[in-house]
Amino acid sequence: MNIFKSIFKKLSARLKTSAERNFIAIVDSLPHELNSSKEYTKNCSDFHFSNWEEFPEFRFVMCRLPKNSLEKYSNRTINKKLSGIQVYSNKSKDYIDIELLIRNNYISGVKVPNHDLRSLDTTRIDLNKLIINEFDFPEEEVDRIYKSLPDSVKDKIVQSEMMELEFENRIFFTIYDLEDGNYLAIDKNHNVYSLIHDANPTSKKMKIDLKSLINDLTSDNFNISEHFDERYKNSA
Structure with a gap:
């Protein structure tokens, strides 16, 4: 039983790592005009993707922030929705639409069909249909x-x-x-x-x-x- 638990933990760690790696690859692919949000997000580590009660279709992006990162990068005037990000899915064997939410300059939400970040092939990302819109979050x-x-x-x-x-x-x-x-x-x-x-x-x-x-x-x-x-x- 302990052996199976060990295997399961290692497998879970690999799956979690692939989701994290794919998320960062998508962030990396975003255009220059979003560099501030990219830097803020990539300055984090140990990403986790949890349910988001306010926006159930999205996964909330949790991470570990280095000391003073909030003060350095946070900007409450930068709130956007990014849609039209197309990434190839190894599961569906086709490109699928990905959406991101930027809250206070941090990329805090990711929407993937079936919430499956792990099946993406991030060597094939198409931003030709990318749309960037302002987004109104609930009052803080x-x-x-x-x-x-x-x-x-x-x-x-x-x-x-x-x-x-x-x-x-x-x-x-x-x-x-x-x-x-x-x-x-x-x-x-x-x-x-x-x-x-x-x-x-x-x-x-x-x-x-x-x-x-x-x-x-x-x-x-x-x-x-x-x-x-x-x-x-x-x-x-």
Whole structure:
């Protein structure tokens, strides 16, 4: 029995690897204009393809993201649907249509007949019928947080640059990029936090309200260097 289990595990690993390999080959084949999305996606590793409740015809593309990849590549203005990708199927002995969904610049969905990525021959990919359209995804939590802000604050924050981040098992929404993966952010109640990777703690509630902070930032009254010095000095 143990021998059969071992064989099954090895076979499953090979099948999973072929699906992953074929997915990357399709991503590689996409045109130059999608290079940003290609780089974001290929920067990941250990791809898995799971059911997607929002879009049942697609498989959701899960992966392992290197540190700071979200900050480097994510762009919430890039949301597209790619259709007309034709790839030869060893099972049907013909070309089949593949579709991809790009969400926030990441290729997060793949649609293959019968969800069978493994049977594809990715040496035969035809993009002559490729169609790229804008795609509207359901509203995200970060968008709802933005809409909940006072108008005086909204006018001074770029909505598309806000991101949802997890620090110390808590969810925050960025409002200002301090660079190198460090941010000023808010929680869902609009409390202001400093998120500094190398400080201890990495997330610290600030003694300032959101409106005052935004005013300081836009009038150049917020000294970033002093803020870092204070955070490091007060690290436990």
